[in-house]
Amino acid sequence: MLSIRNLHAGIEEKKILKGLNLEINAGEVHAIMGPNGSGKSTLASVLAGREHYEVSEGSVEFLGKNLLELSPEARAGEGLFLAFQYPIEIAGLTTTNFIKTAVNEIRKYRGEQPLDAVQFLKMMKEKMALMNIDQSLLSRSLNEGFSGGEKKRNEIFQMAMLQPKLAILDETDSGLDIDAIRIVANGVNKLRNKDNAVLLVTHYQRLLDYIVPDFVHVLYNGQIVKSGPKELALELEERGYDFIKNEVNAAQEA
Amino acid sequence: MNTIENIKERFQELQSANGNKLKSLEQNAFDAFNKMGIPTARHEEWKYTRIGNVFNKELHFKPTSTITPQELDQMRLPGHENANEIVFVNGIFSTSLSNVRSKELTVKSLKEASAGEFSEIVSKNLGNSNRYSKDGIHALNSAFAHEGVFIHISNGKIAEHPVYIYHITDARETNVLAQPRNLVYVSERAEIEFAETHFTLGVSESFTNEVLEIVVEKDANVSYYKIQNDKEQSSQVCTTHFRQVGKSYIHAVTISLNGGMVRNNLNITLEAEHAEAHLYGLYFLQGNSHVDNHTVVDHVKANCLSNELYKGIVSDNATAVFNGKIFVQPHAQKTNAYQSNKNILLSEGASVNTKPQLEIFADDVKCSHGCTVGQLDEEGLFYLRSRGISEDTARSLLVHAFAIDILEHVKPAILRSYVDKLIFERLEFETS
Incomplete structure (x- = not known):
């Protein structure tokens, strides 16, 4: 589904990703972990098409298309979704209006008819129940005055509405207490199926207790330096990132 | 002939008419106009709005233009079926096109009103806006005051029908100068809603120099909506002057979307304790439009509240000006006065000049102001x-x-x- 080869990218003059490789297939959950500054959020930003990030080398293929050539909205149309680490507050735009526009713009991109008000409401009710979200929250301005938990729940609610093929969750657990993590993780788990994939970007292991990954990758200094099964995350939690750093540095010296 | 000569000729013509009680007021205003002239950029209040440019073309008074009811239909605001409609064509009140439905509403020419039962109200209030608008443009309007209209909204009655005020400029034949003048008196306990808008027919240049003075008595409640969406060759200076002479409530919203050079002077004087005024404005400009909102909120008495929020969206080569003055006079303790102006520029060529101006002479007050200019996030x-x-x-x-x-x-x-x-x-x- 997603194939990242030798990706070099950075912001302005600063190189952050330095030859990253990653393959994700349908039905899989991948976790990317790494210390601060290793390039986790840069990867998420580059994949979603955030401005000011420049790719100097390498390729990213998503469902057979060159992802890097697509606008952010086309990427969403193709089935990519980024759950933001810091969801943006937009005063004056209700979540309902926002999500309705998004759903129908994506349908338009795919050559489908827009949903009418009845179909849209039905779909929204279903997904609200899934995410345990209240109508009153959706009638409010997008993320404005939402608690940290509400913002992240709203992200996953959007994911449920847009039904992406690949969802990238950027530090979705940051700033959440255990109860909130559980609600968010539950939502993600209910949305998982054999046709879609999830890429979790996280600093801590604790989210992986609730969304169990098939693969764990360690990102350090702009590269994936170690990959393994879910147990790798536990090892990182226990030993910290230093042992990875030491391993990498030792290998470089040798 | 140029515009100024046309103005002088018209003034002499009107002054020779008999029975005009406003004659001396008009003569004084005309002298003031001659003395001050058209404000230039050197005038502090006209720094960013070069109103002199609208006089570059020769403008004519066209008091006798006829607009058919069919033509009016295309310009009427929705909801007109239930509204009192007051129509000005080229600045002159049109009896035939206007429609007064509510018995609480009396509409008379200012010439008539200044002589009859309302003469005291007229003499006490007409020209009160001179205190804030000290320039030749304002004086020019006052020099023709008797052609204006007096609107009386009677005691304790609720006008269930809104009052729509249309300013129609017929610029089909020539460049037009129009000078509508209104004095509105809102009696105690009256509740009234105004909507005011401008339309231009034809493609010639026009300049509308409007003064609307509204006196608001005790326990009255006034909503006022001004919608500006006129042609780019239509320029306006609109002075709306509210006097809250009793404890009353004002809600004013100014929406500016299109036009040539547009200047809005909105004055609110809170002259009775516990009066409350809310002012909102939105200017959403494109092309070469220029919209200038000058507001004055004058807290004369204690315990009043004013709240002002103006927002601007400026694109293409449009320019916007916001100048918001708040005065808190020495006896106006316990004043609450808030002001905010926020702008978004959507293009390189767009610009905004914004200036909050607070002059506070009392010590026990709560006042705040702020302005921002930014881009889309x-x-x-x-x-x-x-x-x-x-x-x-x-x-x-x-x-x-x-x-x-x-x-x-x-x-x-x-x-x-x-x-x-x-x-x-x-x-x-x-x-x-």
Whole structure:
């Protein structure tokens, strides 16, 4: 589904990703972990098409298309979704209006008819129940005055509405207490199926207790330096990132 | 002949008429006009609005233009079926096109009103705006005051029908100078809603120099909506002057979308304790429009509240000016006065000059002001686009979100949907 080869990218003059490789297939959950500054959020930003990030080398293929050539909205149309680490507050735009526009713009991109008000409401009710979200929250301005938990729940609610093929969750657990993590993780788990994939970007292991990954990758200094099964995350939690750093540095010296 | 000569000729013509009680007021104003002339950029209040430019072409008084009811129909605001409609054509009140439905409403020429039962109200209030608008443009309007209209809203009655005021400029034949003048008296306990708008027929240049003075008595409640969406060759200076002489409530919303050079002077004087005034404005400009909002809120008495929020969206080569003055006079203790002006520039060529001005002479008051000029939030734009929303739609959604807290203050549903429609057209939203 997603194939990242030798990706070099950075912001302005600063190189952050330095030859990253990653393959994700349908039905899989991948976790990317790494210390601060290793390039986790840069990867998420580059994949979603955030401005000011420049790719100097390498390729990213998503469902057979060159992802890097697509606008952010086309990427969403193709089935990519980024759950933001810091969801943006937009005063004056209700979540309902926002999500309705998004759903129908994506349908338009795919050559489908827009949903009418009845179909849209039905779909929204279903997904609200899934995410345990209240109508009153959706009638409010997008993320404005939402608690940290509400913002992240709203992200996953959007994911449920847009039904992406690949969802990238950027530090979705940051700033959440255990109860909130559980609600968010539950939502993600209910949305998982054999046709879609999830890429979790996280600093801590604790989210992986609730969304169990098939693969764990360690990102350090702009590269994936170690990959393994879910147990790798536990090892990182226990030993910290230093042992990875030491391993990498030792290998470089040798 | 040039415009100034046309003005002089017209003034002499009108002054020779008999029975004009406002003659000396007009003569004084005309002298003041001759003395001060058209304000230039050296005039502090006209620094950014070069109103002299509208006099570069020869403008004519066209008091006898005829507009047919069919022509008027295309220009009427929605909800007119239930409204009192007061129509000015080229600045002159048109009895035949106007329609007064409410018995609480009396409409007379100022010439007539200044001589009859309302003479005291007229002499006490006509020209009160001179205190704040000290320039030749304002004096020029006053020099022709007797041609204006007096509107009386009677005691304790609730006018269930809104009052729509239309200023129609017939510029089909020639360049037009129009000078509508209104004095409105809102009696105790009256509740009234005004909507005011301008339309130009034809493609010649025009300049409307309007003065509307509204006196608001105790326990009255006045809503006032001004919608400016005229042609680019139509310029305006509109002075709206509210005097709250009793404890009363004012809600004023000014929406400016199109026009040539537009200057709005909105004055509110809170002259009785516990009076309350709310002022909202939205200017959403494109092309070469220039819209200048000068507001004055004068807290004369203690324990009053004023709240002002103006927002601007400026694109293309349009320019906007906001100048908000708040005075708190020495005895106006316990004043609450708030002011905010926020702007978004959508293009390189767009510009805004914004200036809050607070002059506080009392010590026990709560006042705040602030202004911002920025661009559309890039992060917000990316957030929307990452959800599949095209860049153009995302921009429109963000601009609309910015404007909405002004639009929400257009309370009558029928006017709100009219304004929404104009905004959606501007944003190129598909209305679904």
